Amino acid sequence: MNSALDTVFAALADPTRREILRMLLEDDMAVTDVAYPFAMSLAAISKHLAILAAAGLISQEKRGRVKWCKLEPDALRAASVWMQSFGQFEPVNLDAFEAFLAQELTPTELPEGAP
Amino acid sequence: MNSALDTVFAALADPTRREILRMLLEDDMAVTDVAYPFAMSLAAISKHLAILAAAGLISQEKRGRVKWCKLEPDALRAASVWMQSFGQFEPVNLDAFEAFLAQELTPTELPEGAP
C-alpha cells in the first residue's frame, strides 16, 4: 500500500548507506569516490547506491565515464512527516508552521540566509 | 557501531509494523487485539511486536494473562534528529521556529522539550 515509506526506511536501515548519504551531504561524488573509504568491493557500493536511488534518496547522472551521485533530501520528507505524526516530541501543527513561514519570509530573504 | 538507528529504521521499514504503531497511537492494546485486523497469524504479530520492542518503539507489560503494548514515541527521536541533519527539506531557521513555538503554544500545552 505504502511502498514509498517501505523503501525509504529500508534504505536508511543500513549503516553503510547512511554513511554514504552523510558523505553526499557535503558534495556530489562519483561512484568510485563514494566507495573509497569503505572496506568492501566497488560492486557492493554500486548496489547500495542503486538501493538509495530506488528509494529516491539520491539521483545519479552519468557524465562521460563517471556517474555522479547527488543527495536528494526531499525524499526524506514523507518519512519525516510520517514520523512526526507520532510526534509528541515534535508537537507543532504543520499548517500553522507553514503559515508562519509564509508570513515570516519576505521574498528577498530566503531561508538559509535569514539573519 | 550505530545499531540503534539500524534497528529503528529496520523496524519502521515494514508496513505491518508501521500500522501497529499507528494503532498504538490511539491507545495501549493487548497482543491479541493488535493482531485482530491483520490477515496473519498471532505468532507473526508476536514477532513483529518483539521487533518493535527491541527497537524501543513500544514497551510491553504483562498483566495477568494479557500483555499490554504501549507506544514509546521517544524512540523515534534519534531517527528524527538524524533525518533532520539532512534537512534542506526543513529550510527554516530553528531559532525562528522555536520562537514561533514559544509564541504559539500557551503555557498549558507546552511540548515536553520546551524550555
Place this chain on the structure above:
DNA sequence: GGCATATTCAACCGATTGGTTGACGATCCC
C-alpha cells in the same frame, strides 16, 4: 587502435526476514 579507468552485470553464497504450523506454558474462571 589499444590500453586504462569507471561502473555494472551475473552467478554465487551464507545470513536474515517474514511468514506458517503445531506444541507448549501461564493464567483465568467455573
Place this chain on the structure above:
DNA sequence: GGGATCGTCAACCAATCGGTTGAATATGCC
C-alpha cells in the same frame, strides 16, 4: 481440577539481503 484464553517457542520454508568474484560494457586518452 479442567477447559478456555493469551501469548510464545521451535521448526520449517521461500524470498530477500549484503556481500564476494570475475566477466562485460562504456568511455577517455595516448
